Amino acid sequence: MLxxxxxxxxxxxxxxxxxxxxALLEQARRAAAWLGQRDAANVGLVDVNxxxxxxxxxxxxxxxxxxxxxxxxxSDDQLRRAAERLAPAVLIVDAPVVARLAGxxxxxxxxxxxxLGALAGVDAPDLPADETDAPAVLLFTSxxxxxxxxxxxxxxxLVSYILGTVxxxxxxxxxxxxxxxxxxxVAGIAGMLSGIYGGRRIVQLPAFDPExxxxxxxxxxxxxxMVVPTMLSRILEVLDARPDVKLPALRHLAYGGGRMPVxxxxxxxxxLPHVSFVNAYGLTETSSTISVLTPDDHRDAVASDDPGVRxxxxxxxxxxPTVEVEVRDADGKxxxxxxxxxxxxxxxQVSGEYLGVGSVRDEGGWxxxxxxxxxxDEGYLFIEGRLDDVIVRGGxxxxxxxxxxxxxxxPCVADAAVCGxxxxxxxxxxxxxxxxxxxxxxxxxxxxxxxxxxxxxAKTPARIEVRDALPYNDNGKLMRRLLKAELHSGG
Amino acid sequence: MELKAGARLKSQVDETQVIVVRAPQGxxxxxxxxxxxxxxxxxxxxxxxxxxxxGGTQLGKRYADEDAGxxxxxxxxxxxxxxxxxxxxxxxxxxPLPASD
Numbered sequence: 206m207l208x209x210x211x212x213x214x215x216x217x218x219x220x221x222x223x224x225x226x227x228a229l230l231e232q233a234r235r236a237a238a239w240l241g242q243r244d245a246a247n248v249g250l251v252d253v254n255x256x257x258x259x260x261x262x263x264x265x266x267x268x269x270x271x272x273x274x275x276x277x278x279x280s281d282d283q284l285r286r287a288a289e290r291l292a293p294a295v296l297i298v299d300a301p302v303v304a305r306l307a308g309x310x311x312x313x314x315x316x317x318x319x320x321l322g323a324l325a326g327v328d329a330p331d332l333p334a335d336e337t338d339a340p341a342v343l344l345f346t347s348x349x350x351x352x353x354x355x356x357x358x359x360x361x362x363l364v365s366y367i368l369g370t371v372x373x374x375x376x377x378x379x380x381x382x383x384x385x386x387x388x389x390x391v392a393g394i395a396g397m398l399s400g401i402y403g404g405r406r407i408v409q410l411p412a413f414d415p416e417x418x419x420x421x422x423x424x425x426x427x428x429x430x431m432v433v434p435t436m437l438s439r440i441l442e443v444l445d446a447r448p449d450v451k452l453p454a455l456r457h458l459a460y461g462g463g464r465m466p467v468x469x470x471x472x473x474x475x476x477l478p479h480v481s482f483v484n485a486y487g488l489t490e491t492s493s494t495i496s497v498l499t500p501d502d503h504r505d506a507v508a509s510d511d512p513g514v515r516x517x518x519x520x521x522x523x524x525x526p527t528v529e530v531e532v533r534d535a536d537g538k539x540x541x542x543x544x545x546x547x548x549x550x551x552x553x554q555v556s557g558e559y560l561g562v563g564s565v566r567d568e569g570g571w572x573x574x575x576x577x578x579x580x581x582d583e584g585y586l587f588i589e590g591r592l593d594d595v596i597v598r599g600g601x602x603x604x605x606x607x608x609x610x611x612x613x614x615x616p617c618v619a620d621a622a623v624c625g626x627x628x629x630x631x632x633x634x635x636x637x638x639x640x641x642x643x644x645x646x647x648x649x650x651x652x653x654x655x656x657x658x659x660x661x662x663a664k665t666p667a668r669i670e671v672r673d674a675l676p677y678n679d680n681g682k683l684m685r686r687l688l689k690a691e692l693h694s695g696g
Numbered sequence: 697m698e699l700k701a702g703a704r705l706k707s708q709v710d711e712t713q714v715i716v717v718r719a720p721q722g723x724x725x726x727x728x729x730x731x732x733x734x735x736x737x738x739x740x741x742x743x744x745x746x747x748x749x750x751g752g753t754q755l756g757k758r759y760a761d762e763d764a765g766x767x768x769x770x771x772x773x774x775x776x777x778x779x780x781x782x783x784x785x786x787x788x789x790x791x792p793l794p795a796s797d
Contacts, residue, residue: 206704206715210771214755338702361702368717368769372790373756382795395797403795431797459796485796494796525793553701 207367207402208233208263214374214404221400221407222256229259229401234329236264236320240295245313247343249296250274250388251284251306253411257317258388259397260324261297266341266360273343273355274389278679281305286352287345288312290560342394343560344489355560356489358394365553366395366492367402369527374404381454383422383430385410390680392462395493396431405429415439419450426454431485433462435681438469444476452477461485461494463682464590464606467519468613474507486521486588488574492554496530496586498522513581519610520585528552531571532580542582545602547592548574577604594685596625596633603635603664605685611659612637612666615652617645622675623666624689636692637666640674647671668692697732698723704771705733709745712753712774718760718767720780726768728753729776751777751784759785 208230215226224232240248248265250258250272258274265272275287277299284305288296292311297320306314315323342358382400384407386392400407408425410417413436422430432440437460444450458473458480465484474482481500487493498521506518524530531539532546540546549571557572558564566572577589589595589604596603605623612621620640628634641647649669657665670692676684699719706713707728713736714728726733730746753759753770759778760767766780767788778785 206771210755213772364715365702368715370793370796372792373769375790375792392797399795399797405795429795457795459794461796481794483794483796487796497794497796499794 207364207398208266210373211401211404218378218404219406221259221397221409224256226401226404229263231329232260232324233263233267234331235324235327236260237267238327238330239320239323240264240268240270243295243313245270245293245295247291247294248272249288249291249294249298249312251277251296251298251302252317252388253277253299254384254388254393254409255317255411256409257297257321258393258409259401259407261320262342262394262397269339271340271343271357273345274387274393275345276387276389276679277302285309290352290355291343344389344391344394346489354562356556357558357560358391358489358492358556359558362492362554362556363394363398365527366494367398369525369554370494371399371403373402376403376405379426379454380404380428381406381408381425383408383410383418383425383427385413385418385436386431386433386462387412387680390462391487391489391493392431392433415443419443419447419452422452422455423450427452428454429457429459430455431459431461433681434460434465434469435463435677437465437473441469441472441476453479455480457481457483457500459483459485461487461521462680464588464609465519466613467610470503470518471507474503484521486586488576490555490557490572491528491550491552491574492556494525495528495550495552495554496521496524498585502585517581517585520581520587523584523586524550525552528554530580530586532578537567540579542580545577545579545589548576548578548586548588550574591685594624596623596635598625598628598633598635598663599631601663608635608637608656608660608664608666611656612639612652615655617642617647618652619643619645620675622683622685622688624685624692626668626689626692628667634667635664636668636670638670638672638675638688638692641671697725699726699766704736705768706736706738706772707731707733707774707776709743710774710776711772712770712776712778713772714753714759714768714778715771716766717758717769718765720765724764724766725781726766727779727782728774731776745776749777749779750775753778754787758788758790760788761785 212230220229288309295313341360345353384396484498485494486496529551557566608623619642625633626636703716708731709729730749755773
């Protein structure tokens with residue numbers, strides 16, 4: 206439905222990969238007809254970003270089959286296991302993936318080139334998009350142990366998100382969005398839908414690379430982009446090395462998908478003063494964004510002397526008008542302003558549903574995010590991180606995030622991660638792993654004193670280890686559990 | 697009929713289609729071109745467009761009556777105009793949110 210509308214109104218505008226809106230709709234209808242010739246229940250994609258992604262996404266929607274993008278960086282075992290779970294399925298893949306999926310039962314593997322080539326030979330009947338409350342997108346969550354859960358996003362969820370947040374064909378003619386998050390990330394799906402419904406030309410980066418991001422953003426006169434925090438800090442490194450690059454066309458940079466360290470966003474605002482920044486908080490299970498810190502919020506926070514307002518630079522802003530957010534204690538009781546607890550969310554875009562598990566929403570329709578946080582008296586939401594990551598030291602709950610922010614603000618520290626390690630006195634103790642800034646030497650005792658001065662001794666890492674790099678997964682998420690296990694076994 | 701958010705409806709007398717964004721409580725009549733709108737999968741259009749309700753609908757625009765608690769979004773444009781229980785729905789100005797993805 207979303208693309209049908211765009212196909213009708215977007216005459217003369219480019220959608221993605223050089224295709225106009227009517228041409229994209231035509232290709233999606235051909236893809237639907239092609240899928241109709243197959244008895245696949247699901248349509249998988251194991252590929253980098255390319256025009257085949259949106260064609261398959263919308264084609265699957267028209268054909269009434271769920272679209273399931275899978276992480277092509279997974280190991281052979283993980284990929285094959287995912288393919289088995291999607292069977293019977295047709296998987297559209299990057300050529301090197303074909304061999305890796307050979308012999309999985311019930312799975313037809315087609316390369317991107319063969320898929321696009323086959324569309325030329327299919328008629329594009331004027332198929333109506335047969336959307337109901339059926340599953341539209343299946344996303345494998347980035348669980349670190351066992352089989353990842355598969356979040357089910359229904360057409361209703363996604364349509365509600367888009368209608369609630371994007372104005373139809375509201376983009377100016379010169380607007381272009383750079384999509385560099387992978388297609389298997391909810392932000393990749395949301396970026397595709399928002400761009401197309403909003404009428405914004407989409408420029409795709411096959412896979413994120415900071416040098417290439419800067420090159421393409423400059424050359425394509427990109428106006429809008431969404432990045433995860435690690436991407437932004439790597440982009441800033443490239444920009445630091447190239448003071449001549451100003452990215453004058455860029456006017457809107459959204460970030461989300463993980464906790465943004467305050468020093469990084471401050472540096473970004475300083476380096477790109479003409480850009481409006483938006484912090485978006487959301488989860489796979491909530492069809493992307495549920496809360497935004499707007500450009501004005503950013504400006505007000507940076508300009509303010511009031512610590513309460515200034516602090517909001519570290520918040521994720523206020524919930525969308527179409528979404529309700531509540532903070533609850535462990536017994537499920539709603540908490541007031543400033544009281545930390547678990548974040549719960551409700552709204553039509555919230556799925557909270559997993560394949561083979563069903564819905565985990567409560568009887569009132571609320572979904573527990575497993576994120577800890579609190580809301581200030583003006584409704585700004587602060588995220589303290591995954592509840593599983595909270596350090597319990599002597600009965601006190603300590604969030605790694607604020608300690609990491611302090612460590613990162615030290616000039617000798619390039620990157621930092623904090624987690625709890627077992628401790629005989631305190632139950633858990635605070636441990637930190639830091640990466641030294643280029644050319645700098647980390648003095649552990651001095652760094653501990655630095656944290657103690659700014660926070661207090663309970664929050665000062667009892668142990669600080671210096672390493673060359675921290676472990677991130679390819680969505681840019683810090684693999685805290687892995688780090689914790691390493692620190693534990695390392696004694 | 698009882699409206700539900702997310703429901704898709706079509707006009708019986710012109711090309712107009714809408715999706716319900718916000719549904720009012722209880723039994724109401726949503727009409728287009730002077731005739732009640734029906735479910736998208738109902739049998740094809742029948743009847744004549746009432747010239748009194750021929751202001752037209754625009755693709756992608758929102759139509760609402762705040763007091764009645766209804767908002768619909770036009771997913772296919774047509775010649776008819778929309779009304780709830782006989783009262784015309786006005787064009788709603790969008791309050792844009794910043795792009796977040």
